Amino acid sequence: MPGDFTLALNARLDRHPGLFVGTCDEQGAGFAADAYARLTGIGVVLVTWGVGGLKLVNSTAQAWAESVPVVVISGAPGIAEREGDPLLHHKVKDFGTQMRVMEDVTAMAVELRDPVTAPRMIAEAFATARRESRPVYLEIPRDVVGMPAPPLPDDLPGPPVTDPVTLAACLDDVVARLDEAERPAVISGVLVARLGLQADLDALARATGLPVAETLLGKSSVGSDDAWFKGVYAGALSSDHEVRALIEGADRVLVLGAYMSDLNTGMFTAGIDRAATIVAHQGITYVGTHGYEGVGVADLIRGLVALYGAGGPVAPHVPRPRPPFAPRPGAPLGADAVFRALHAHVGPGHTVLADPGDALFGSVALQVEESGFIATAYYASLGFAVPGALGAGLARPDRRPVVIVGDGAFHMTALELGGMARVGVHPVVVVINNQGYGTERPMMDGVFNDIPPMRYSRFPAALGSGTGVQVDTEDGFDAALIEALADTGRLRLVEAVIPRDDISPGLAALTAELRKRVTRDA
Numbered sequence: 001m002p003g004d005f006t007l008a009l010n011a012r013l014d015r016h017p018g019l020f021v022g023t024c025d026e027q028g029a030g031f032a033a034d035a036y037a038r039l040t041g042i043g044v045v046l047v048t049w050g051v052g053g054l055k056l057v058n059s060t061a062q063a064w065a066e067s068v069p070v071v072v073i074s075g076a077p078g079i080a081e082r083e084g085d086p087l088l089h090h091k092v093k094d095f096g097t098q099m100r101v102m103e104d105v106t107a108m109a110v111e112l113r114d115p116v117t118a119p120r121m122i123a124e125a126f127a128t129a130r131r132e133s134r135p136v137y138l139e140i141p142r143d144v145v146g147m148p149a150p151p152l153p154d155d156l157p158g159p160p161v162t163d164p165v166t167l168a169a170c171l172d173d174v175v176a177r178l179d180e181a182e183r184p185a186v187i188s189g190v191l192v193a194r195l196g197l198q199a200d201l202d203a204l205a206r207a208t209g210l211p212v213a214e215t216l217l218g219k220s221s222v223g224s225d226d227a228w229f230k231g232v233y234a235g236a237l238s239s240d241h242e243v244r245a246l247i248e249g250a251d252r253v254l255v256l257g258a259y260m261s262d263l264n265t266g267m268f269t270a271g272i273d274r275a276a277t278i279v280a281h282q283g284i285t286y287v288g289t290h291g292y293e294g295v296g297v298a299d300l301i302r303g304l305v306a307l308y309g310a311g312g313p314v315a316p317h318v319p320r321p322r323p324p325f326a327p328r329p330g331a332p333l334g335a336d337a338v339f340r341a342l343h344a345h346v347g348p349g350h351t352v353l354a355d356p357g358d359a360l361f362g363s364v365a366l367q368v369e370e371s372g373f374i375a376t377a378y379y380a381s382l383g384f385a386v387p388g389a390l391g392a393g394l395a396r397p398d399r400r401p402v403v404i405v406g407d408g409a410f411h412m413t414a415l416e417l418g419g420m421a422r423v424g425v426h427p428v429v430v431v432i433n434n435q436g437y438g439t440e441r442p443m444m445d446g447v448f449n450d451i452p453p454m455r456y457s458r459f460p461a462a463l464g465s466g467t468g469v470q471v472d473t474e475d476g477f478d479a480a481l482i483e484a485l486a487d488t489g490r491l492r493l494v495e496a497v498i499p500r501d502d503i504s505p506g507l508a509a510l511t512a513e514l515r516k517r518v519t520r521d522a
Contacts, residue, residue, distance in 0.1 A: 001026045003048020005090070006075025008145040010046070021394065021423055026052045028387035028416040030059025030070070035353065035374055035384075035391030037068050041196060042130060043391065049076040049139075050090025053098045058381060060135050061105045065379040066217065067194045067282075069129035071136055072106065074098065078143030079113060099139055107134035115147040123156055131159055132282070133194040162299045170285055170292035171303045174254075174278055177287060178208075181252035187233055188214040189258025190378075191282065191297050192221040198370055200301045201256065202226065206311025208304075210254070213243050215264045216364065218257070220373035224347075224366075225319050232364050235266025236509050239365040248272065255279045257297040261378045267510060322347060322367060327474035335362060335504040337474045338432060338496050341481055342366060342404065350485075351392045351399045355385040357439040358432060359404040362504035372399065383412030386429070390416060393425030400488060401427040408437045408451050417491060418463045426466070428484045429493045431456045435500050439507060456495040466491025472498075 001023060002010050013020045023029040029045045037043030047053055053074040063070040077088050082095050092098075103109040108128045112118040125136040178184050192201055198221060205212050205228035213233040214222050222229045231243030238244040247253060248271040255277055262268055279286045280297035325344035327337065339362040346352060347367050354360045354375040366373065374392060376384045386409075389401035410431050420427065432438075433456060437449040457468035467490065471477045477496050484492035 001029055001047050001052055003052050003075060005049045005077060005142050006046065006052075006140075008142055009073075009075055009140060012145070013046070020046075021390070022419060023387065023390070024415040024418060025413070026055035027059050027383070028390075028413050030056045030063075030072075031384050031387040031413070032391035032394075032416070033070050034059060034063050034068050035388035036395045037063070037070050037391075038193070038374055039351070039371060039392060039395035042069050042071065042126065044071045044073065046073045047075075048090070049074050049098060050092065053139075054092075054101065057101055057105060060102065060137070062376055062379040062381050062384070063135040064105045064107075066376060067133040067190060068135065069133050069194070071126060071129055071138065072102065073138045073140065076111070076139050076141045079141045080143055099137075102137040102139075105135065106137045107132045109137040109139075111139045111141070113141060113144060115144055115149040118144075118149050119152045120156065123152055127156070127159075133191065160294075162296075163294055166292055167295050167299055167303060170287070170295045170300065171307060173287045173290070173292075174285075174300065174304065175307060177252055177278060178210075178254070181250075183250045184210055184252040184254065185230075185247055185250040186210050186212040186254045186256060187247065187258050188212055188218055188221045188256055189264075190215065190218040190221065191257025192218060192301075193371060195257070195298050197257070197298055197301050198222070200298075200305055202228075202314070203305045203310040204301060204308065206314075207308040208311075211246060213247055215258045215377075216360075217259060217261070217264050217375070217377040219364075219375065219377070220368050220371050223370035223372075224368055226370075233270070234264055234364070235269030235271070237263075237266035237269075237361065237364060237506055251276060253277045256301060257281060259378055263377055263380065263510075319348060320367060325478060327478040329473075329475045331474045332499070333472050333474055333477050333496060334498050334502045335432070335434075335507075338430070338477060338498065339363065339366075339504055341474075341478050342430070345478075345481055345485060346402050347372075349399055350402045351396055353385040353388045353392060353401055353403050355403075355405040355409040356380040356382055357406045357409065357437075358434075358504050358507045359385070359406055359409070361506035361510055363404060364506050369399070371396075382406075382409040384409075386410065386413045387416040389427040389429075390420050390423070390425055393420065393427065394423065397424065400485075401425065402485075403427050403429040405429065405431055406438060407431055407433045407435070407454070407456065410456065411451060411454070414459060417459070417493075418465065421465045421491060426488060426490050426492075428481075429491070430481070431493065431495045433495050433497045434502065438501075438503055441501060442503065442508070442512075457493060460491050460493050463491075466493065468493035468495065470495040470497060472496075
């Protein structure tokens, strides 16, 4: 998003066609960069100071919470124009307000005041984002943009080196625990995807035969058609009873890069014996209660592959059959039917973006390609999926974005659909219209859960891009979804009208747990 404090930088970027992709709002830009980073390993968002940068706090906080390497760049007032502490537009307390805020939600925050040191600081920021899989922040005063700078130094520090003695001891301990286990299993978490470890995990599963489940936040870190993939494990919210029985019946669980948050564990209903787990995260691995400092999830997975071998050649994927959906002609549409239809028709060739709420919890069992599912399943910011489709479509043009979003979340960022066609992104958007915040109603209902009604199916016409249709029957939704998926050259929006209080079985299980807390605190 442009602004006067960043126009000089925008003009320089504009010399590189296609590098600058505009959005309708700064938060939309942040969400788009987030989705792009999840699929490519780095994303960049550029805004102006104050009114732009402070709008990015939410999306940047999400990137921190969910380990996404987004580089946030903000223009700022020139150094010279700050003399005398004038009341410049967009200023809050002082000229350091935005920097202090961003320091709290990033792994590194710096102001590029000196052109001599700027190249090194920029390189270090990008390296930090990649290494730590966290957002970073660069603030650039507008009067330094055109100053000459030296070339990038060639003595930049490399990534930290893992102590080989500690790594060897950790691997010996882990191998001994796995070898003695009769029913070992693996839980794949979000860091497997963030750190690009999918192929390494695949090799480990091939070599050992270990069954692999994944967390809700880590969904699609393993491909649904992989022979070793068993489903999504999230306690009471697991994709099926079999995957829950597999993990909770294991006598050794290898937890790789997973955040054991409330949503990831089905509101802490996960039944895993802590003493029987091996937990690898960033920079540390726990075998039972003993921690090996400096041995991260990448070290562990790659070290195990080196010991066990890579498991032979990669076998071609054999798509598992999707469960068929037989819509009842004229039957009123409900949440369960929406997700059964999606399960039947969505999969290879798509990147699914599910917003928090029933859009997410109803999608637990969707069968997708590796890295084919994106959701904010920890920070849970509504409105992410629509602008996320822009980033996903640009990152993976070979896969069409399919957005699943509730009507309440759609209100927040729907305008971001307007600019996607001009950069060749044509998503399918399924808006689940239950007249409000359906996730909150089962916990505690009131007028605060109602939203202003909109004619969602007419939204593409208002944007001048694509087409929309409203459906309220099972066969109508099934036909509209099939037609939308087949029409790849334009935006297709399907408004699925369901009863006000109808929710998916997955969301019903979650809200039953949440209701206990809400009613206790009310």
